[in-house]
Amino acid sequence: MSIKNSELKHLIKSQRLNYPLEQIFYKDLSIYKLDVETFFYKQWIFVGHESRIPKKGDYFLFTIENESIIIIRGENGEINCFYNVCRHRGSHICLEKEGNARTLVCPYHAWSYKLNGNLKSARLMDSDFDPKAWSLNKCHSKSFGGLIFINFSDIPYDFDEFIKPIKPFIKLHGLGEAKIAARRTYPTKGNWKLTLDNFHECYHCQPSHPEYCEVHSPGYIQAYGAGNNTGPSSEEFSKELSNWNKHAKKLGYYTGEYSDEKLSNFFRSAERTPLGKGKLSETKSGKPASVLMGEFKEFDGGYTTIGSSPFNSLLMSNDFATIFTFIPRGPLETEVELMWLVNKDAKEGKDYKIDEMVWMWHKTTLADKRIIENNQKGIMSKKYTPGPLSTMEIGLKKLKFWYLNQLELTLEN
């Protein structure tokens, strides 16, 4: 069943530069398992916003493969993360997706743990039993600007280094003063890489995403639709961008772009760009769907996108943020979770309208789900061979290059 390292190395080398991956990368179980270890478990993954657990003992669960992680607000307001596995016989401790617990009590034999994970009590143990040795297993976690990131590595990449280039973009939008307005999940029957291929190019936007094309300008879609310089340059958009940069700077707002070197451990990118002409927000009307967030005093007509890793993207108007989380659920399935953030003081119905806010990405993600699923079906054919990429699929090429490079490094170590 399992592909050998030498075969995989050979396969990596044989992938063609200007073409998508071969079939095996999109369906093989052993490559999938290696992927989860090499990529998902090594990256800092955004899993939720602090506003979801405001009070001591508030928690929610995040699941990936056979792991369930408890993200819980501790005694002193800190965020703690534990594997949801009792140290006695291994039962799940928290059974609901979210809730509040003053003590983490295992429902099986009532071993109970403090909010910092220390074992508080266990009945009827042998006299030599040492409770200190049986704390809950921690999962690494860090927060910035209200965003909770977790990391499954034993020795994770440095968080400060990770967050540094995307910090000013997050700060500008004041995500630390935000709250969750809506959450939706889109189970998608496609390999995680196929799902991300879709997200990293905007060649399909014109035929498939009328809503996206209503909000964003044709020049932007061509040149930047899936991140900075993911398509051929557009003179028109260069002018738009340059004019808008002056405008935004005059208003005192952060502008600019960031993109990781291809050989970094990270695959981050960020940029600020103008929305389509006359649009203030990523809505059907172009009018705001909520009140201003963060440092904004007035609408600057801008759009901020951050890719913190392949598994998360933050797409932000001045008034709300749409956050994507891509969770591998098997070689042929990915869960796409969308979360919308607004100013923490905004009132639903009065200050923001959920329908208007979710309109674009809800419709677009449903369309992508369908697209990816039909792509996966075709890729399963023995006649599938990678075809030549267009000039608008540079983002996919970058992602593939980084993926193959990181995988190769892993096999060498």
Add this chain to the structure above:
Amino acid sequence: MSIKNSELKHLIKSQRLNYPLEQIFYKDLSIYKLDVETFFYKQWIFVGHESRIPKKGDYFLFTIENESIIIIRGENGEINCFYNVCRHRGSHICLEKEGNARTLVCPYHAWSYKLNGNLKSARLMDSDFDPKAWSLNKCHSKSFGGLIFINFSDIPYDFDEFIKPIKPFIKLHGLGEAKIAARRTYPTKGNWKLTLDNFHECYHCQPSHPEYCEVHSPGYIQAYGAGNNTGPSSEEFSKELSNWNKHAKKLGYYTGEYSDEKLSNFFRSAERTPLGKGKLSETKSGKPASVLMGEFKEFDGGYTTIGSSPFNSLLMSNDFATIFTFIPRGPLETEVELMWLVNKDAKEGKDYKIDEMVWMWHKTTLADKRIIENNQKGIMSKKYTPGPLSTMEIGLKKLKFWYLNQLELTLEN
């Protein structure tokens, strides 16, 4: 997981002549996969009738394993067959089971193909992109008498040689001047060989198929129920057949039998025989369910059966044809598709009644589905061993002999 060639060769040799196959042949995944390659993908498979796609751009899909095939009426009325896989990123192109398309446009990035499979347009490609190199992958297909056959081999067996011995039987019934009156599918939880074992003997007809026994004479069922000479000879039926042959010849209709040698690449058979006494058609009343087809000027009381391969059978009265397609859907599942053809000019309700026409094979196929599923369950037991075959199971023995022989040849090459 996978059985070795040497083991399989040994297994083939150890199968006993007068007994069904051993358990492993009816459940093993690696044998199943080899079966699909060796048998289904090498035979000419009937997948539909031309009347289903009368107009330019009309299409339907045929699926087997991970393959989806587009069968489409081309610009000049010809039938074209393509793998449903875009040459760009591999998406399925046609998403509906049937429809009409003037151009085959991929729903992902709008690459579009002509009805002959040539790439018509692809936006924003590099300057060195050669559209001529990116036509849709063709699947071999040929038609005769309105029947569309496809073949998954790179170099298929010669179609003319294939169709030759069954041609006069098809011609007689004028299938080229027919139309589809009904289609039904019967998903059956049994290995494809177990499903065919059932179809190739009529030992079970008496206890299990009262409808079949109403229409066909006891002598026929014993001697010919599952094809010519699949049971012990019946003096009574020999007389019936001989008398009927004279009658049919006098009317000017084709008669006779055909059967492949056991060591042929093909497993074809055909014959014309009389229906039960006084019956004009394979219906409950014995009266016609539709108007005459093909060369018939009056009912001759005959029944024509053709097995074009193990995966297709055509069973025909003078007024309608019932066509079987057996599609492997995994080691433990087979889809049985039934299609009924009538004269293209017949009007439903007036000239033909669907209920009367489907009565026998609908009821009988439902019964066989149940029978095969219970057979598969028992075969999974570790106590299952093949038992001795009766004198009415010669058809099963022939099929098994051919199967083992072809499989052995494949392993040697």
Add this chain to the structure above:
Amino acid sequence: MSIKNSELKHLIKSQRLNYPLEQIFYKDLSIYKLDVETFFYKQWIFVGHESRIPKKGDYFLFTIENESIIIIRGENGEINCFYNVCRHRGSHICLEKEGNARTLVCPYHAWSYKLNGNLKSARLMDSDFDPKAWSLNKCHSKSFGGLIFINFSDIPYDFDEFIKPIKPFIKLHGLGEAKIAARRTYPTKGNWKLTLDNFHECYHCQPSHPEYCEVHSPGYIQAYGAGNNTGPSSEEFSKELSNWNKHAKKLGYYTGEYSDEKLSNFFRSAERTPLGKGKLSETKSGKPASVLMGEFKEFDGGYTTIGSSPFNSLLMSNDFATIFTFIPRGPLETEVELMWLVNKDAKEGKDYKIDEMVWMWHKTTLADKRIIENNQKGIMSKKYTPGPLSTMEIGLKKLKFWYLNQLELTLEN
């Protein structure tokens, strides 16, 4: 996919004495398959009560893995057990879970068998066909006190030796003069060993089973809750037990305990103990739910438990018996079947009330299903490691010791 014998031997040796098993034992498919062969197929398994099939030809089916067993009342009142596999082509013969058949007729080709399994008739066989050679395959079975046990071994352990130590407990309760009042099944998504771990300790009873704690005394639960000496001794209960033994003996009823040596082929135990203070039966009110059974002339306030193998337990008040059967259904699933027996002459509604009788174990088994499923989920985590057992989990330790020992013996042979 498959674990090697040498690896498994090493794994067995590396399990820690005072801890549950490691993850692999609770999920691995090859260990699961070995388990079924080594344990389930070698033990005498209780599968039903004779009262279920009172008349000649009455039968029911028992299924495990791919095996279906017909348990049928024969011509002379004896119980016969056959594999539900026709000797001709292997079809299941009995298709319903229970019924009555004067002859076992295969629904496929009508081969028919007598109630003793001998082939009675087969149509149209070759002249050298010998019906005597084609009887149904027998499965070993024995009855005692109305309890039907079957054994899948070719050469089973001696039944008389097996039944001997538990005989007096069965006799006392007169199970031979009983009938089935209710049967319920609880499909549980947990490995069979995890399901049994739960059954073999009462450390979880206090937090999880309020109903159980209502009926049984705290001292009993601590010391005996999962069988004799499965917890730390309780002075209070020792006194209770000693007093009750005198009381029961005075009434003339059998008392005492039995427990297999750890290195026996069997894992049997049995004991008589007092119910909680003032309780006559294992009901919410403590009052009887039915009339007296067996040798009882008056209620003695006692509770009899028998474990005939890891796969069966009999828990009995004076007025009814609750019988557990644990059937492995895959590495991650176990079916728990409960059957309640009452005096054969008792009338439902008048003499016994099903709701009152099933109350305790229905509620408790539902709770255990939930507990085991959450335990299995946590055990799948890569962070699961066995934790130290409490002083109330001695039963689990015993079971684990026996399991590892028997598995090791199997690997050595």
